[in-house]
Amino acid sequence: NAGVTQTPKFQVLKTGQSMTLQCAQDMNHEYMSWYRQDPGMGLRLIHYSVGAGITDQGEVPNGYNVSRSTTEDFPLRLLSAAPSQTSVYFCASSYFEGPLHFGNGTRLTVT
Amino acid sequence: QKEVEQDPGPLSVPEGAIVSLNCTYSNSAFQYFMWYRQYSRKGPELLMYTYSSGNKEDGRFTAQVDKSSKYISLFIRDSQPSDSATYLCAMRIDYGGATNKLIFGTGTLLAVQP
Numbered sequence: 001n002a003g004v005t006q007t008p009k010f011q012v013l014k015t016g017q018s019m020t021l022q023c024a025q026d027m028n029h030e031y032m033s034w035y036r037q038d039p040g041m042g043l044r045l046i047h048y049s050v051g052a053g054i055t056d057q058g059e060v061p062n063g064y065n066v067s068r069s070t071t072e073d074f075p076l077r078l079l080s081a082a083p084s085q086t087s088v089y090f091c092a093s094s095y096f097e098g099p100l101h102f103g104n105g106t107r108l109t110v111t
Numbered sequence: 112q113k114e115v116e117q118d119p120g121p122l123s124v125p126e127g128a129i130v131s132l133n134c135t136y137s138n139s140a141f142q143y144f145m146w147y148r149q150y151s152r153k154g155p156e157l158l159m160y161t162y163s164s165g166n167k168e169d170g171r172f173t174a175q176v177d178k179s180s181k182y183i184s185l186f187i188r189d190s191q192p193s194d195s196a197t198y199l200c201a202m203r204i205d206y207g208g209a210t211n212k213l214i215f216g217t218g219t220l221l222a223v224q225p
Contacts, residue, residue, distance in 0.1 A: 004154075031210065031211045033211075033212075035215075040119070040217060041217065042117075042199070042215045042216060042217035042218060043155070043199070043201075043213075043215040044215075045212060045213075048210065048211075048212065050209065050210055058212070090154055090155070092154075094211050095211075096206070096208040096209070096210065096211050097208060097211075098211075099145055099157045099160045100155075100157070100201075100211065100213060101157070102147075102154035102155045102156070103154050104152075104153055104154045105152075105153075105154055107152075
């Protein structure tokens with residue numbers, strides 16, 4: 001049972017480049033979400049999804065896009081990376097009434 | 112003011128000590144309270160999950176919720192070096208099954224010295 005799988009583990013981008021962070025879960029969870037973790041700021045919600053085809057914005061959505069075509073996958077897209085997006089990104093999933101299960105994160109540096 | 116406040120530490124204790132970790136919050140609508148443990152370069156993992164007020168015990172870990180004071184605590188008995196990690200509190204309102212948005216504290220870094 002893999003749980004929540006995030007790829008890549010590390011990434012370095014130049015300002016203006018685009019990339020997609022991948023997230024997949026094998027627990028048939030309806031709810032999926034993306035957080036970023038920065039020193040002193042804790043985990044902040046970027047976007048979330050309550051099911052295939054349904055997404056919504058969290059606390060810090062600017063600069064990020066998401067889509068959810070299947071229950072299992074919830075990719076996060078950076079269209080034009082900025083140094084302020086240097087962070088650790090976590091994907092998490094759950095049943096609606098249950099606790100969140102996290103992946104091990106993607107460490108992104110934008111130069 | 113943040114919705115959830117947590118002392119970042121670091122907190123350093125000797126092996127075998129009782130550790131007390133705390134969070135305060137401002138939203139009286141929070142009903143579900145969680146504690147996560149995060150080892151360096153790993154994702155948060157769930158330790159305790161409680162609903163409303165009261166205590167919950169699981170092995171060496173005890174979670175307490177005092178909704179009247181808007182205060183939650185995690186106690187670790189007989190602390191071990193393997194408990195060294197960042198501890199995150201998290202909470203949410205009752206969305207009635209519509210979503211599962213959590214609000215996190217900033218985390219407390221704990222070091223248990225052998």
